[in-house]
Amino acid sequence: MNGIELLAARFAQVKQRGEKALIAYITAGDPSLETTAKLVASLDQAGADIIEMGVPFSDPVADGPVIQRAVNRALANGTTLAGILDLAANLTNKVATPLVLMSYYNPILQYGLDQFCHDAARAGVAGIIVPDLPLEEAGPILAASELAGLAWIPLVAPTTDGQRLARIAAAGSGFVYCVTVTGITGTTQDVTGEIGRIAKEVRSLTELPVAAGFGIGTPEQAAAVARYCDAVVVGSAFVKLVEKQGKDSMKVVSELASQLKQALKG
Numbered sequence: 001m002n003g004i005e006l007l008a009a010r011f012a013q014v015k016q017r018g019e020k021a022l023i024a025y026i027t028a029g030d031p032s033l034e035t036t037a038k039l040v041a042s043l044d045q046a047g048a049d050i051i052e053m054g055v056p057f058s059d060p061v062a063d064g065p066v067i068q069r070a071v072n073r074a075l076a077n078g079t080t081l082a083g084i085l086d087l088a089a090n091l092t093n094k095v096a097t098p099l100v101l102m103s104y105y106n107p108i109l110q111y112g113l114d115q116f117c118h119d120a121a122r123a124g125v126a127g128i129i130v131p132d133l134p135l136e137e138a139g140p141i142l143a144a145s146e147l148a149g150l151a152w153i154p155l156v157a158p159t160t161d162g163q164r165l166a167r168i169a170a171a172g173s174g175f176v177y178c179v180t181v182t183g184i185t186g187t188t189q190d191v192t193g194e195i196g197r198i199a200k201e202v203r204s205l206t207e208l209p210v211a212a213g214f215g216i217g218t219p220e221q222a223a224a225v226a227r228y229c230d231a232v233v234v235g236s237a238f239v240k241l242v243e244k245q246g247k248d249s250m251k252v253v254s255e256l257a258s259q260l261k262q263a264l265k266g
């Protein structure tokens with residue numbers, strides 16, 4: 001199965017069980033790639049349906065302070081994209097949960113666009129999220145990811161207008177990631193306000209599953225947002241636990257993941 005098929009199969013499975021999917025984000029290399037490997041295994045065990053690994057980058061414009069600090073820890077210990085791809089290859093051998101990579105465009109360009117898509121697919125990565133690349137400039141990476149069988153997961157914001165939304169949804173694969181608020185990760189704004197409207201609009205444009213993320217950290221918030229979509233993404237809430245407990249965060253991360261998953265069982 002290629003990445004697009006892997007994600008489709010996972011969403012079908014979750015839907016068949018009458019649940020919503022939990023997408024758990026952690027920053028790769030925080031506090032070390034060794035701990036990232038253990039955290040991915042714990043998240044898999046605890047019921048995460050998809051795991052999103054963030055590639056650390058010096059200028060994470062879409063990220064709030066919690067993830068910025070995680071990125072700094074990961075960069076300080078020398079985490080590289082090549083190291084993350086090696087880790088991914090290792091993990092996808094052992095863990096059934098599909099892995100997606102979130103990376104800003106710069107590290108991908110430095111690595112080499114075609115080489116990156118090729119190596120990511122070979123490592124078993126299912127899809128990529130590139131938050132700072134507008135659709136207008138995404139032609140080359142769309143072509144490379146399609147060739148490699150990697151899902152290109154688009155991000156849409158509350159401010160994305162109807163026509164752009166249609167073009168973005170048509171170009172994407174895997175799922176559509178709807179950002180709940182106009183802002184950065186780890187937001188404390190009300191996350192249920194706009195998501196109903198955006199999710200509905202996206203659903204009218206595509207058959208792809210719809211995920212919502214930004215500012216969702218508790219089981220209550222997850223359940224409230226899940227009413228409108230197929231999946232919820234939780235990042236900063238996990239990263240905060242990793243910040244506090246470092247290499248010993250497996251247990252607390254598992255606990256939060258199972259509580260969140262429980263809330264998505266409806």
Ligand SMILES: O=P(O)(O)OC[C@@H](O)[C@@H](O)c1c[nH]c2ccccc12
Nearest residue numbers: 025062131185186214215234235236
């Ligand atoms: O941290 P939050 O508020 O739970 O939001 C998810 C988010 O962390 C994750 O998907 C993510 C981390 N960095 C990003 C950059 C852009 C888009 C999404 C992300």
